[in-house]
Amino acid sequence: MEAICYCEKPTPRLGYIVDYLFTELLGVKVRVTSEVSEYKNFNGIRCCYSTKEIVAGEVRMKPHGLLYEQGVKEQLVASFLAGDLPAFFAAGPGYDLPFDVFSAAFYILSRYEEYLPFEPDQHGRYLAQISWAHRNGCLQYPILWEWAKLLGAAIQRKYPRWQPRPSGYTFAPTYDIDLPWAYRHRGLRGWGRLGLDVINRDWPQVQARWRVQFQGQEDPFFIFSPLRKLHAATGVRPCIFWLLADSTREDTNPSWKLAPYQKLIQEVSEWSELGIHPSYHSWVSADIIEQNKNRLEEIVGSAITHSRQHFLRLRLPDTYRALLAAGIRHDYSMGFAAAPGYRAGTAVPFRWYDLEREEVTELWIHPFAVMDVTLKQYQGLTAQEATTELDRLQSYCQKEEQPFCTLWHNSSFSALHGWEGWWEVYEGLFRKGE
Structure with a gap:
């Protein structure tokens, strides 16, 4: 079974994240359309990314707005629990998910937060502890997959015969x-390191270096x-x-x-x-x-x-x-x-x-x-x-x-x-x- 996603205005951001969640994570081919007639006549999973209902029985998602923007700016990321999972960009009642999973997933996958001003570590790197995932206790598991499962469950409620096909363990x-x-092939660095080992009286290192260099030890x-x-x-x-x-x-x-x-x-x-x-x-x-x-x-x-x-x-x-x-x-x-x-x-x-x-x-x-x-x-x-x-x-x-x-x-x-x-x-x- 294939899927179609309706929206008033297709954008590169929306096409990118819809394809990733549906195709790469859930294993279902999808396309995005703004044509109401094409959407209504589609024989498969229908997902409506709009505040308007198009057809009965569709999966309804409320747009937050991030996917219709361009460039980078500070976002209001107000976290809450969607069941047992942290989420943001709340949708309110009347929709099949309590948050805009497309916008939230895009924010995380694109590393949107890393484009914003931050205090780097000594190597200029973005720190794990300032990431949204770390601050909300979900860094140590792939939150996008957990969100995709919520999306998959919403689809199954409307299309019971459909089954997700995960990527598979490798x-x-x-x-x-x-x-x-x-110790081998270290040149001047190696001899300098030997001198430091002697000065520091690190005899196990000195002996190991000697055995490798002169006695053929691995x-x-x-x-x-x-x-x-x-x-x-x-x-x-x-x-x-x-x-x-x-x-x-x-x-x-x-x-x-x-x-x-x-x-x-x-x-x-x-x-x-x-x-x-x-x-x-x-x-x-x-x-x-x-x-x-x-x-x-x-x-x-x-x-x-x-x-x-x-x-x-x-x-x-x-x-x-x-x-x-x-x-x-x-x-x-x-x-x-x-x-x-x-x-x-x-x-x-x-x-x-x-x-x-x-x-x-x-x-x-x-x-x-x-x-x-x-x-x-x-x-x-x-x-x-x-x-x-x-x-x-x-x-x-x-x-x-x-x-x-x-x-x-x-x-x-x-x-x-x-x-x-x-x-x-x-x-x-x-x-x-x-």
């Missing part, structure tokens, strides 16, 4: 490779062989992002010209999807992103269209426009560093809507649910506590048939660097996903 592990080696960050075996055994193909930046205080990767580094990337590309991890300083520079991307393309001999920002530095609309200008078509930066959950309110990939230009772009956004560093460093969880939190996030996605995307680092398995027991934590995600 486990999508991703990795950021900032430092492939803890480098603690070089975890690629076990990862390859894990992915081969489970049949899960990861996406891996490589840092190929010029050397800065924040970009400490080996030189992209280093032969062992190039060889590693080529070998790992055989069992993973490739993406660029643009420099810390690239977030508003298409030139830097393109330079980093070109380096990876030269190493592997193929086009690169996937990316994730180093330090998750993301500023709207500048970063996404820079990515598009550099030829990137898939970005994986949509998540918070300081808290697990769903920055854009969804686990399902979506196309970026440029609010200032009022257009749907060619850039696909792939949200992630959780990052390893968030659990251990920002939240201070032990390995056992992290297992509990990951199980909660993953179980929700399995139960609700939603994608589950994680962000991990190769360095986050080294017991010598404080990550004892985290390999078992991570491996458990694959066992649970079987």
Whole structure:
């Protein structure tokens, strides 16, 4: 069964969010029309986005007005409970939902609040704790899916034979490779670090560095062989992002010209999807992103269209426009560093809507649910506590048939660097996903 949505005035915003909620989340093909006759004669689900009733038995939604505006301005976001769920843009009585789900979903998905003035963290990032989702206790689950279920229930009340078709559960592990080696191929930085370890009397680090450099012991960050075996055994193909930046205080990767580094990337590309991890300083520079991307393309001999920002530095609309200008078509930066959950309110990939230009772009956004560093460093969880939190996030996605995307680092398995027991934590995600 297909669907049609009537409105007096179709807009790019309305078409964008109606398509996402109906097609991407509920699995029903939809179109928007302002033609009353077309709407009345449609044989399928009819949704009226208007204060006027058009036909009996339709799903009625009251427009808030956001989807008929242009540009960005402060919005009155008065939160309330729609059943057990937080919501805003109340509709009042006489409609099938107590709020304008299209406008509310658009506000969250477009990251409207991130275009408004805010106080950034030390890296210029939008903070999780100032987001609407965090302040209303729904950051840790995809609120758009929960709202879509309310919409689906309203549809089923009018069209009992219709059934929603969720995206389906998939486990999508991703990795950021900032430092492939803890001790090898570190150049002057490595020797400087050794000097600091000696000054600080950090003898375990000094001894480990010596064993790796001079006695042939495996480098603690070089975890690629076990990862390859894990992915081969489970049949899960990861996406891996490589840092190929010029050397800065924040970009400490080996030189992209280093032969062992190039060889590693080529070998790992055989069992993973490739993406660029643009420099810390690239977030508003298409030139830097393109330079980093070109380096990876030269190493592997193929086009690169996937990316994730180093330090998750993301500023709207500048970063996404820079990515598009550099030829990137898939970005994986949509998540918070300081808290697990769903920055854009969804686990399902979506196309970026440029609010200032009022257009749907060619850039696909792939949200992630959780990052390893968030659990251990920002939240201070032990390995056992992290297992509990990951199980909660993953179980929700399995139960609700939603994608589950994680962000991990190769360095986050080294017991010598404080990550004892985290390999078992991570491996458990694959066992649970079987």
